Amino acid sequence: MSQENIIEVWNAVLNILEKQISESTFTTWILPLEPQYFDDNCFVIHTGQAFAVNLLRGNHYNQIASAVKTVLNKELEIKIIFDEELQKKIEKKSKARAAAAQQQEQTAKPKYDSLTQMQSSNLNLKYKFENFVVGSNNKLAYVAAQTVAQKPGEKYNPLYIYGGPGLGKTHIMQAIGHYIIKNTPELKVLFITAEEFVNDVVNALARGDEKTKNMNKFRKKYREVDVLLIDDIQLIAGKTRTEEEVFNTFNTLHGAGKQIVLTSDRTPKEIPSLSDRLISRFEWGLMADIQPPDIETRMAILSNLARDSNIEVPNNIIEFLATVYENNIRELEGAFNRVTAYASINETPLTVENVKKIINYEEKANVFSFDGIVNEVAAYYNVSPKDIKGSGRSAKIAEARQIAIYLCRELTKQSLPAIGNFFDKKHTTILYSYDKVKNELNTNYSLSHSVETIQKLLNK
Numbered sequence: 368m369s370q371e372n373i374i375e376v377w378n379a380v381l382n383i384l385e386k387q388i389s390e391s392t393f394t395t396w397i398l399p400l401e402p403q404y405f406d407d408n409c410f411v412i413h414t415g416q417a418f419a420v421n422l423l424r425g426n427h428y429n430q431i432a433s434a435v436k437t438v439l440n441k442e443l444e445i446k447i448i449f450d451e452e453l454q455k456k457i458e459k460k461s462k463a464r465a466a467a468a469q470q471q472e473q474t475a476k477p478k479y480d481s482l483t484q485m486q487s488s489n490l491n492l493k494y495k496f497e498n499f500v501v502g503s504n505n506k507l508a509y510v511a512a513q514t515v516a517q518k519p520g521e522k523y524n525p526l527y528i529y530g531g532p533g534l535g536k537t538h539i540m541q542a543i544g545h546y547i548i549k550n551t552p553e554l555k556v557l558f559i560t561a562e563e564f565v566n567d568v569v570n571a572l573a574r575g576d577e578k579t580k581n582m583n584k585f586r587k588k589y590r591e592v593d594v595l596l597i598d599d600i601q602l603i604a605g606k607t608r609t610e611e612e613v614f615n616t617f618n619t620l621h622g623a624g625k626q627i628v629l630t631s632d633r634t635p636k637e638i639p640s641l642s643d644r645l646i647s648r649f650e651w652g653l654m655a656d657i658q659p660p661d662i663e664t665r666m667a668i669l670s671n672l673a674r675d676s677n678i679e680v681p682n683n684i685i686e687f688l689a690t691v692y693e694n695n696i697r698e699l700e701g702a703f704n705r706v707t708a709y710a711s712i713n714e715t716p717l718t719v720e721n722v723k724k725i726i727n728y729e730e731k732a733n734v735f736s737f738d739g740i741v742n743e744v745a746a747y748y749n750v751s752p753k754d755i756k757g758s759g760r761s762a763k764i765a766e767a768r769q770i771a772i773y774l775c776r777e778l779t780k781q782s783l784p785a786i787g788n789f790f791d792k793k794h795t796t797i798l799y800s801y802d803k804v805k806n807e808l809n810t811n812y813s814l815s816h817s818v819e820t821i822q823k824l825l826n827k
Contacts, residue, residue, distance in 0.1 A: 376438055377402040383434040388427065389503040392663035395670065396422060399457055400447075409444040410435050415453035418666075418682030423447050426663070489558040490548070494541035500671060502664030505535060508655040512539045512628075516546035519554065519594050519626035523653040525617075526628045527635065530657035531782055533697030536630040539657075540596050543628055547594055554593035561602035564589075568609045585612075590619045593626065600629045600649070605640035617648050627652075633783070637798050658782060660696065665689035668696060669703055678707050684717050691728060694780050702726050735778040735825065737789045744771040747821050756790055770818055772797055773804035778825070 385393055396419050403411040412431075414420060423431065424447060432445050496516075501509045508528050515526050526543075528536050544556045571585040589595065595616070603609045620627055635641060635649040660668070666689045673680040680703075688706070692699035709725045710717050722728070738752075745752045748767040755768050768790075775786050787797045808815050 373402050373404060376405075376435075379438045380431070380434045383437060384427075384430060387430055387434075389501075389661065389663065390506060391500050391502040391667045392427070392661075395667040396663065397427070401450075401453060403448075405435075405439070405443060407441075407443075409446050410439075411446045411448065413448050413450040413453050415450055415455075415457040416682075417449050417454075418685065420447050420449050422663070422666070490541050490544045490556070492545075494538045495545045496539075496542045498671065498675065499535065499538055499542055500660075500664055500668045502660050502667075504658040504660045504664060505539070508536075508539055508657050511653050511655045512543050513546075515626060515628065516543045517550075519547055519551070520624045524621060524624075524626055525649060525652040526626075527631070527649050527652065527654045528629070528657065529631045529634055529654065531632060531659065531694065533695035534657045534659065535696055536657060537598055540598060540628055540630050544594065544596055555591070556594040556596070557589070557592045558596040558598070559589075560598045561600050564597060564613070565603060565606060565609050568606075568612050572608065586616070589616045592620070594628070595620055595625065596628045598630050599632070601631045601633060601638045601641070603641075604638045610642050610645060614642075614645055614648070617645075621648070621651075633798070634794060637783075637794055656784060658784065659694040662689050662693075665692070665696075665699060668699060672700060672703050673707075676707065678711075680707065681717055683719060684722055687719050687722060688726075691726070694782075735774075737775050737779065737781075737786070740774045740778060740825065741771050743821055743825050744774065747817065747824070766814070766817075769800040769804050770814075770821065772800040773818070774821065774825075776801050778822075 381397070384397055388397060396414075396416070399415060400419075401413045403413055405411065414423070428445060432442070435445065436442050496509075496513065499509065508530075511523050511526055512528070515523050528540065530536055541558055544558050547554055547556055567585055567588070571581040589612075597613075600613075603613055617627060629649060631638065634654060635646040638646075666685055669680070669685045669688060673685070684706070688699065688702055692702055706717070706722050706725050709715065710721070715721055741752045741755050744767050745755055748763060750764055750767055754764050755771050757764075759765075772786060772790065775781065775789070776783070783794055783797050783801070787794050790797065804814065804818070808818065
């Protein structure tokens with residue numbers, strides 16, 4: 368079999384896999400593979416990443432084997448082998464790309480990286496598209512953000528990005544700002560947190576005789592920009608005067624074709640006390656959610672951090688950290704920085720045992736599942752799991768359902784949308800049930816006793 372033919376076969380395999388595997392996994396682990404040869408029994412592939420051997424065998428072997436079978440019309444054993452020479456070649460290419468990127472950065476338009484430019488927009492230089500790891504958990508938000516960055520004000524206006532804390536909402540929002548400043552520097556970009564916006568409103572209103580002058584100055588600051596990025600917009604809810612200023616600012620910018628991007632920890636309808644007119648406007652454009660990343664994406668994030676920091680981190684450490692920190696990228700990156708800094712300062716070898724001590728890791732006594740929680744609640748209330756997941760409205764079933772939802776959130780730390788999918792309920796229903804139980808635990812003895820008893824049964 369000639370090298371030309373095997374490359375042709377492998378490219379056909381890649382075309383199949385690209386449609387089946389998340390972008391981050393495909394780019395990080397599949398694309399760098401190099402086919403070697405195949406015969407009537409096996410198909411041999413080399414990788415320059417030692418950890419890729421176990422990862423691909425464990426998580427994607429069947430997909431690779433199926434793709435090979437589709438292309439060759441016969442079933443072969445897939446052998447994935449670590450190749451040190453390939454590793455050196457990949458590292459050499461990576462260094463060359465980094466050097467080229469650095470050169471390009473140095474020769475880019477100077478005003479993009481100037482201190483004045485960054486201060487006026489409030490952007491953080493580290494939050495760019497180039498270092499945002501894309502996975503199935505955030506692909507919609509990523510694609511929408513790129514569309515907005517390339518053609519601000521033309522599509523998806525506003526862009527509303529929502530998801531739990533530490534999942535990359537701020538990163539992708541600021542990446543939009545950086546891209547626009549770099550590629551369309553004549554546009555004025557402003558990033559602000561909702562808390563800062565509230566403070567600006569309060570300060571402008573509190574200056575006595577200067578009130579009118581300061582309110583005009585405040586409005587000019589926010590209404591004479593081309594791109595307005597507001598982070599954690601849920602924090603304005605219930606603040607009547609702030610909501611009014613957001614409403615008027617939104618109308619002014621949107622009416623002028625200016626781009627608005629918002630982030631929140633939940634959808635507009637799920638924000639308590641947010642006015643209906645703001646809910647309506649926030650839903651005008653596109654709402655894109657970001658979910659917790661899968662393990663391949665988390666590993667890709669850590670691999671990128673190690674590469675960008677020029678730090679060698681053993682593959683088993685990357686796997687361990689990616690396993691421990693499942694739901695929060697910020698915590699994942701923080702743990703990585705803490706581990707590598709400690710190891711460097713104290714000249715401590717990076718072993719799993721040492722890492723456990725550094726991050727104060729404790730072995731989990733129990734791993735809870737949605738099904739396990741629902742089954743235990745059903746047994747306690749003498750109803751069926753089907754009743755709890757159904758639409759029955761009796762007081763007994765309703766309370767059992769609300770407690771099950773509350774425990775699913777508390778014990779698994781899964782997102783509200785994920786819990787909603789399991790129960791086949793709207794996000795608003797899940798949020799209401801969770802908040803109701805949480806708020807009544809301190810005042811409703813019967814409810815508190817039931818929750819405590821079920822938790823003890825689950826921990827047995």
